[in-house]
Amino acid sequence: MSDNTILDVKKLSTHFFTENGVVKAVNDVSFSVSEGQTVCIVGESGCGKSVTAMSIMRLIEDPPGKIVDGEILFQDKDLIHASKKDLRRLRGNDISMIFQEPMSSLNPVLTIGEQITEPLFEHRLLTKKQAKQEAIKLIELVGIGRSNEIFHSYPHQLSGGMLQRIMIAIALSCDPLLLIADEPTTALDVTIQAQILELLKEIKEERNMSMLLITHDLGVVAEVADYVVVMYAGKVIEQGSVLDIFKDPKHPYTQGLLQSKPVLNQRKKRLYSIPGQVPNLIDLKPSCYFYDRCEHRMSICGGSIPEKMEVDDNHQVACWLYEKEEVRT
Amino acid sequence: MDQKEPLVEVKNLKKHYKDSSRSLFKRNQSVVKAVDNVSFTIEEGETFGLVGESGSGKSTIGRSILRLTDITDGEILYKGKSVHQLSKQELREHRKSFQFVFQDPFSSLNPRIRIGDAIGEALLDHGLATKKEIREKVLEVLNLCGLAPYHIDRFPHEFSGGQRQRIGIARAIIMDPEFIVADEPVSGLDVSIQAQIINLFSDLQEKKQLTYLFISHDLSVVEHIATRVGVLYLGTLMELGSRDEIYENPLHPYTKSLLSAIPIPDPTVKRERIVLQGDVPNPANPPTGCKFHTRCPFAREKCKTIVPEFKEVEANHFVACHLV
Numbered sequence: 001m002s003d004n005t006i007l008d009v010k011k012l013s014t015h016f017f018t019e020n021g022v023v024k025a026v027n028d029v030s031f032s033v034s035e036g037q038t039v040c041i042v043g044e045s046g047c048g049k050s051v052t053a054m055s056i057m058r059l060i061e062d063p064p065g066k067i068v069d070g071e072i073l074f075q076d077k078d079l080i081h082a083s084k085k086d087l088r089r090l091r092g093n094d095i096s097m098i099f100q101e102p103m104s105s106l107n108p109v110l111t112i113g114e115q116i117t118e119p120l121f122e123h124r125l126l127t128k129k130q131a132k133q134e135a136i137k138l139i140e141l142v143g144i145g146r147s148n149e150i151f152h153s154y155p156h157q158l159s160g161g162m163l164q165r166i167m168i169a170i171a172l173s174c175d176p177l178l179l180i181a182d183e184p185t186t187a188l189d190v191t192i193q194a195q196i197l198e199l200l201k202e203i204k205e206e207r208n209m210s211m212l213l214i215t216h217d218l219g220v221v222a223e224v225a226d227y228v229v230v231m232y233a234g235k236v237i238e239q240g241s242v243l244d245i246f247k248d249p250k251h252p253y254t255q256g257l258l259q260s261k262p263v264l265n266q267r268k269k270r271l272y273s274i275p276g277q278v279p280n281l282i283d284l285k286p287s288c289y290f291y292d293r294c295e296h297r298m299s300i301c302g303g304s305i306p307e308k309m310e311v312d313d314n315h316q317v318a319c320w321l322y323e324k325e326e327v328r329t
Numbered sequence: 330m331d332q333k334e335p336l337v338e339v340k341n342l343k344k345h346y347k348d349s350s351r352s353l354f355k356r357n358q359s360v361v362k363a364v365d366n367v368s369f370t371i372e373e374g375e376t377f378g379l380v381g382e383s384g385s386g387k388s389t390i391g392r393s394i395l396r397l398t399d400i401t402d403g404e405i406l407y408k409g410k411s412v413h414q415l416s417k418q419e420l421r422e423h424r425k426s427f428q429f430v431f432q433d434p435f436s437s438l439n440p441r442i443r444i445g446d447a448i449g450e451a452l453l454d455h456g457l458a459t460k461k462e463i464r465e466k467v468l469e470v471l472n473l474c475g476l477a478p479y480h481i482d483r484f485p486h487e488f489s490g491g492q493r494q495r496i497g498i499a500r501a502i503i504m505d506p507e508f509i510v511a512d513e514p515v516s517g518l519d520v521s522i523q524a525q526i527i528n529l530f531s532d533l534q535e536k537k538q539l540t541y542l543f544i545s546h547d548l549s550v551v552e553h554i555a556t557r558v559g560v561l562y563l564g565t566l567m568e569l570g571s572r573d574e575i576y577e578n579p580l581h582p583y584t585k586s587l588l589s590a591i592p593i594p595d596p597t598v599k600r601e602r603i604v605l606q607g608d609v610p611n612p613a614n615p616p617t618g619c620k621f622h623t624r625c626p627f628a629r630e631k632c633k634t635i636v637p638e639f640k641e642v643e644a645n646h647f648v649a650c651h652l653v
């Protein structure tokens with residue numbers, strides 16, 4: 001952890017206690033984000049990306065969910081033991097989040113203007129007139145013309161791309177230090193995705209904001225990330241700089257993911273495909289969770305869970321292949 | 330060049346919907362031209378990729394070809410026969426040879442019907458086989474689609490997304506079709522599963538000499554699987570050509586910008602990107618002239634008023650743009 005670390009997640013575990021058993025959605029996850037840095041969490045559906053983000057925001061519904069272990073430090077403040085009041089002040093002020101489904105996080109019966117100005121009243125104590133001016137500025141900042149008209153319209157009157165911009169405007173309204181964006185472009189067409197990514201990059205640079213971006217799209221990761229955290233079945237299986245992950249991936253799963261994605265202008269006769277599917281998070285065995293699908297599995301992999309280890313500066317991997325001979329056998 | 334009759338011929342297809350969106354104050358009586366004068370052919374054994382942004386009319390074209398919807402104007406020929414003129418009896422016969430694979434097969438599966446029965450359903454409906462024969466056939470297609478024999482008695486909720494898509498494909502191929510319309514068949518899937526399903530499509534095509542209309546908004550997937558590609562914008566084809574032409578020599582500004590918008594999973598590649606401004610216009614009120622002119626970085630004065638002709642600029646490569 002460097003001096004300018006803004007968010008530090010240590011050994012976080014978030015479980016859901018359901019009728020069918022305990023879902024270990026986030027399982028001993030550690031990573032950090034420093035000032036001005038963009039960290040991407042990447043992984044397939046159900047691997048715990050959103051639950052990680054919601055845990056940081058302290059928005060896990062309890063029951064059935066519970067942070068069962070670990071620490072979350074934001075500028076050295078302990079978020080897990082923070083009071084409701086402190087959390088409320090932090091969220092929206094210092095940390096903002098853009099959720100996976102924009103439509104569901106906007107209120108359909110309030111105008112866009114009402115929804116953008118709300119946090120301005122609450123956190124920045126602006127007057128009505130000031131808030132409106134600020135809202136108009138924000139709408140323009142996220143690249144929507146006709147800001148006055150948009151201010152008075154309702155969510156259903158806007159396209160998906162516009163709604164996502166509005167979500168960004170709301171998230172930026174209090175000038176956060178950290179923006180958490182959960183799949184902000186997944187539901188959008190590529191041309192609109194390109195606009196939104198461009199916008200996020202610009203704003204981030206202008207404000208020296210940190211960003212934790214969640215996505216399953218390796219293309220998006222390559223484009224925006226400084227640092228990458230790869231998750232599989234609730235665990236971080238590899239993390240490193242964007243160059244490490246794309247040019248020198250170590251974990252068989254990371255390698256497989258990169259190989260199975262069709263890439264423009266790199267035609268292959270046949271796509272590489274990882275056999276099988278992700279394990280059920282309810283009955284995880286005490287083995288490497290990738291064991292059933294791994295081409296390189298060894299006997300040790302079936303009997304114990306590999307710990308994360310440093311293979312290079314800031315490049316860590318959880319795989320027995322990289323453990324010293326004597327430990328492995 | 331090739332004098333063989335195409336398997337499917339879409340001629341000047343138009344499909345209009347009454348616009349259902351209405352504001353509080355005025356009732357909008359306008360029509361949405363979901364498909365606006367589209368023509369192309371699909372040759373036997375090929376995979377025709379249809380791409381375009383959301384709302385461009387891809388699904389409507391697929392559904393029109395299979396006669397799952399009426400058409401407003403134009404004609405669709407399947408082996409020279411006009412699909413929308415067939416009698417009920419002829420249509421029934423016809424239905425066996427073409428099938429549809431949806432994006433979300435789960436929504437089309439009855440949660441209380443076992444997978445084996447769901448896959449064999451159509452054979453039973455058509456009275457094509459005995460119960461025993463059907464079971465054998467179901468086992469055969471399960472195997473072809475990478476599912477296990479014991480899956481036959483399971484219920485839909487017991488399957489993962491990728492497996493459900495395999496079930497959707499098994500349901501389609503059990504009829505021994507010649508032609509399959511696959512509408513975003515890998516869109517909701519994770520990359521590792523997506524690769525499995527794309528390979529399955531390729532394998533089945535080889536084994537069963539299938540012809541595909543493959544609909545997708547993901548141009549990198551289409552590049553992998555298609556032999557020819559059509560690029561749609563607001564219900565109109567902007568460009569049409571062989572896969573190599575479209576990907577290596579795109580001529581239409583819209584195709585170029587679509588391609589340049591796709592993020593490449595390589596942080597060392599820095600590309601010139603054409604970032605399109607604004608959203609896709611309201612299809613109920615499309616721009617005059619070239620429909621793309623409101624977002625086109627190269628638009629000229631005449632683009633606003635004159636509709637560009639869809640012309641063959643190179644052999645079998647068609648483009649609708651004044652600049653080409």
Ligand SMILES: Nc1ncnc2c1ncn2[C@@H]1O[C@H](COP(=O)(O)OP(=O)(O)OP(=O)(O)O)[C@@H](O)[C@H]1O
Pocket residue numbers: 016018023025043044045046047048049050051052064065216281
């Ligand atoms: N309220 C809940 N109750 C029980 N299980 C839950 C709950 N919320 C999430 N989970 C489980 O936790 C796991 C991780 O879910 P999460 O939403 O974090 O996945 P994700 O990586 O964001 O996936 P996606 O890419 O599909 O959004 C999943 O197995 C999910 O089923």
Ligand SMILES: Nc1ncnc2c1ncn2[C@@H]1O[C@H](COP(=O)(O)OP(=O)(O)OP(=O)(O)O)[C@@H](O)[C@H]1O
Pocket residue numbers: 346347348349361362363381382383384385386387388389390546612
């Ligand atoms: N049943 C319907 N009634 C009215 N309008 C419709 C209907 N079906 C489609 N449309 C309209 O026709 C246009 C084309 O829709 P279509 O579903 O064919 O697009 P698409 O290219 O498949 O989009 P997507 O990528 O979102 O699936 C859209 O503007 C859509 O709103």
Ligand code: SF4
Pocket residue numbers: 251252253288289290291294295296297298301306318319320321
């Ligand atoms: S620990 Fe073993 S099974 Fe797991 S990824 Fe490494 S080699 Fe494969």
Ligand code: SF4
Pocket residue numbers: 581582583619620621622623625626627628629632637649650651652
């Ligand atoms: S006709 Fe004009 S507006 Fe249309 S694509 Fe060509 S240059 Fe652009």
Ligand SMILES: [Mg+2]
Pocket residue numbers: 049050051100182
């Ligand atoms: Mg999620």
Ligand SMILES: [Mg+2]
Pocket residue numbers: 387388389512
């Ligand atoms: Mg569609």
